[in-house]
Amino acid sequence: xxxxxxxxxxxxxxxxxxxxxxWTEVYALLNRQxxxxxEQLIREGEQAHTFFIILRGHFMIHYGDGRAVTLNKKGDIxxxxxxxxxxxxxxxxxxLTAGEVLxxxxxxxxxxxxxxxxxxxxxxxxVNELVSKxxxxx
Amino acid sequence: MEMFLDFFSNTGFAxxxxxxxxxxxxxxxxxYLGIAKDYEPLLLVPIGFGILLGNIPxxxxxxxxxxxxxxxxxxxxxxxxxxxxxxxxxMGIGAMTDFSTLLARPVLxxxxxxxxxxxxxxxxGALALGFAPNEAASIGIIGGADGPTxxxxxxxxxxxxxxxxxxxxxxxxxxxxxxxxxxxxxxTTRKERLxxxxxxxxxxxxxxxxFPIIAVLLCCYTAPAALPLLGLLFLGNLLKEAVVTERLAxxxxxxxxxxxxxxxGMTVGASTQANVFLTSKSxxxxxxxxxxxxxxxxxxxxxxxxxxxxxxxxINPLLGAAGVSAVPxxxxxxxxxxxxxxxxxxxxxxxxxxxxxxxIGSAVGAGILWSFIVG
Amino acid sequence: xxxxxxxxxxxxxxMAAVGVTIVFTAxxxxxxxxxxxxxxxxxxxxxETYINKARRMxxxxxxxxxxxxxxxxKQAKAKYIASIKESSxxxxxxxxxxxxxxxxxxxxxxxxxxxxxxxxxxxxHLIEGDLIIPDQKGFYLWNHEAYNSLSKRS
Numbered sequence: 001x002x003x004x005x006x007x008x009x010x011x012x013x014x015x016x017x018x019x020x021x022x023w024t025e026v027y028a029l030l031n032r033q034x035x036x037x038x039e040q041l042i043r044e045g046e047q048a049h050t051f052f053i054i055l056r057g058h059f060m061i062h063y064g065d066g067r068a069v070t071l072n073k074k075g076d077i078x079x080x081x082x083x084x085x086x087x088x089x090x091x092x093x094x095x096l097t098a099g100e101v102l103x104x105x106x107x108x109x110x111x112x113x114x115x116x117x118x119x120x121x122x123x124x125x126x127v128n129e130l131v132s133k134x135x136x137x138x
Numbered sequence: 139m140e141m142f143l144d145f146f147s148n149t150g151f152a153x154x155x156x157x158x159x160x161x162x163x164x165x166x167x168x169x170y171l172g173i174a175k176d177y178e179p180l181l182l183v184p185i186g187f188g189i190l191l192g193n194i195p196x197x198x199x200x201x202x203x204x205x206x207x208x209x210x211x212x213x214x215x216x217x218x219x220x221x222x223x224x225x226x227x228x229m230g231i232g233a234m235t236d237f238s239t240l241l242a243r244p245v246l247x248x249x250x251x252x253x254x255x256x257x258x259x260x261x262x263g264a265l266a267l268g269f270a271p272n273e274a275a276s277i278g279i280i281g282g283a284d285g286p287t288x289x290x291x292x293x294x295x296x297x298x299x300x301x302x303x304x305x306x307x308x309x310x311x312x313x314x315x316x317x318x319x320x321x322x323x324x325x326t327t328r329k330e331r332l333x334x335x336x337x338x339x340x341x342x343x344x345x346x347x348x349f350p351i352i353a354v355l356l357c358c359y360t361a362p363a364a365l366p367l368l369g370l371l372f373l374g375n376l377l378k379e380a381v382v383t384e385r386l387a388x389x390x391x392x393x394x395x396x397x398x399x400x401x402x403g404m405t406v407g408a409s410t411q412a413n414v415f416l417t418s419k420s421x422x423x424x425x426x427x428x429x430x431x432x433x434x435x436x437x438x439x440x441x442x443x444x445x446x447x448x449x450x451x452x453i454n455p456l457l458g459a460a461g462v463s464a465v466p467x468x469x470x471x472x473x474x475x476x477x478x479x480x481x482x483x484x485x486x487x488x489x490x491x492x493x494x495x496x497x498i499g500s501a502v503g504a505g506i507l508w509s510f511i512v513g
Numbered sequence: 514x515x516x517x518x519x520x521x522x523x524x525x526x527x528m529a530a531v532g533v534t535i536v537f538t539a540x541x542x543x544x545x546x547x548x549x550x551x552x553x554x555x556x557x558x559x560x561e562t563y564i565n566k567a568r569r570m571x572x573x574x575x576x577x578x579x580x581x582x583x584x585x586x587k588q589a590k591a592k593y594i595a596s597i598k599e600s601s602x603x604x605x606x607x608x609x610x611x612x613x614x615x616x617x618x619x620x621x622x623x624x625x626x627x628x629x630x631x632x633x634x635x636x637x638h639l640i641e642g643d644l645i646i647p648d649q650k651g652f653y654l655w656n657h658e659a660y661n662s663l664s665k666r667s
Binding site for chain 1: 238342343466473481484
């Protein structure tokens with residue numbers, strides 16, 4: 001990923017408030033991943049080790065009881081359980097279309113948040129905002 | 139009273155000499171650097187603690203010392219002396235490495251190749267200082283800046299030097315942010331450091347799946363002695379890229395590599411006993427080790443400048459320093475030095491390409507040296 | 514023995530030169546192969562197009578066959594538009610059988626077992642086209658109005 005990509009990614013809602021130094025540290029953890037239609041990114045109950053940010057594509061978050069919600073907006077977050085105890089995925093996530101995501105290793109992200117409390121605060125606030133806006137299905 | 143004196147004569151206090159104390163100091167320094175300064179803690183803390191364990195004088199014959207065949211430490215050390223641990227670490231490294239930056243711009247692989255010149259020039263330097271060829275090869279591989287590779291080759295060629303070579307290799311890897319920047323600034327101009335890299339193309343999943351298979355076949359057919367290291371490196375990578383084996387990749391890059399790192403670090407440290415480490419050879423190893431890092435960095439930088447004479451789209455020569463395969467520290471150093479000139483110049487992901495190619499190059503170099511010395 | 518004498522005695526220069534050459538050769542070869550890999554994969558993925566182009570270039574197709582190939586491309590486009598309508602028709606039947614509200618993953622599973630092509634992408638398009646709408650409780654409903662107006666379009 002080169003500097004233009006970095007500019008584009010910095011504009012994602014989750015990263016907007018970051019200072020240049022904070023952004024450099026987070027950017028070093030990001031990986032772009034191409035996804036194919038039908039690919040299952042996350043399995044409910046498995047150990048959560050990665051979380052994802054949608055760049056493009058349509059994804060379905062679904063549970064064992066048949067409930068589901070779909071996400072297709074750039075910047076939507078999937079798999080946040082990888083940074084919250086007990087670090088287990090609470091849903092399945094399957095790609096409805098081919099797409100692209102940013103994948104971030106949860107343990108390294110958590111290390112970063114723990115090392116830098118201010119950065120952790122900013123990111124957790126942003127994620128809570130984004131996740132709470134998501135369509136509720138309770 | 140006699141019993142008390144007998145007991146005391148078997149304690150470490152009675153058996154220790156000043157050299158043990160020096161080594162204990164070195165061990166504590168490593169632990170301090172690892173914990174307080176955050177210098178490669180995953181390596182320096184087990185190694186440092188191992189040094190403490192190895193320099194507690196013990197009564198021979200009770201199966202306590204790492205060099206006694208019936209001791210626990212000796213059994214754990216088996217993985218080092220037989221070259222088992224380094225390939226397992228490489229498997230974990232493969233399972234956590236993303237080769238897409240390398241696949242997007244394969245020409246950067248040559249910077250990784252150029253940096254391995256440090257291995258062979260150091261080999262010559264060690265021969266010139268009077269080391270035997272097997273020792274010189276083990277010292278030369280420090281220039282590959284790859285701890286597992288250095289330990290693997292030394293275990294095959296010069297077991298008695300594992301301690302000082304491992305300590306030298308890991309110490310200099312931790313000091314990459316100190317060693318490299320002055321050389322990078324010396325050998326490049328400001329204009330060169332400001333060069334921006336062009337956007338890399340997107341790499342497909344299929345390419346990332348096929349790459350480890352092609353790479354292992356090509357590299358191991360060329361240098362079969364590199365098979366244990368590169369075979370497991372690319373196995374780990376294939377497990378990662380084939381999503382269906384994510385569980386295995388996850389195990390390789392977490393529990394397996396962490397377990398092996400603890401055992402390797404601790405036993406290498408414990409093998410670094412005063413009588414093995416505090417010798418004139420160790421001084422030579424440390425001096426040559428430092429030189430090898432400097433030569434490797436310089437070779438990568440200069441090769442990048444030579445490449446720019448022929449390339450239409452210039453590459454930032456700082457990337458040459460990332461050919462030193464201390465992953466990802468040398469890539470981070472490139473990022474740091476590049477940003478010092480231009481805050482918006484993100485070189486980190488571009489630097490990962492020569493960085494990971496350096497891992498491949500150093501393993502091939504180790505295989506070649508092994509086959510030369512043994513063959 | 515030390516110095517240049519030691520190096521020459523152990524054939525150090527030879528080993529170093531050959532070693533560096535082999536490392537470079539291996540990595541140069543690898544970089545050449547992987548620089549062409551994505552092009553080879555692209556040719557493989559679009560082999561039909563390339564085969565037809567090659568045939569046309571070497572005039573292995575007569576004028577009739579060339580016209581047929583060009584018509585084939587136009588027909589493929591028309592097919593694509595028709596397939597969206599077709600998938601909405603197929604899913605309408607399926608959802609009528611399942612009942613509403615329905616489970617989205619269950620719908621996809623049944624569609625896949627019935628051999629409906631690309632069921633995941635089809636469902637995504639139906640959601641984007643508001644033919645499938647959420648009921649805010651984790652289940653989904655079929656938008657009959659939207660379906661009826663789509664069916665009326667030719």
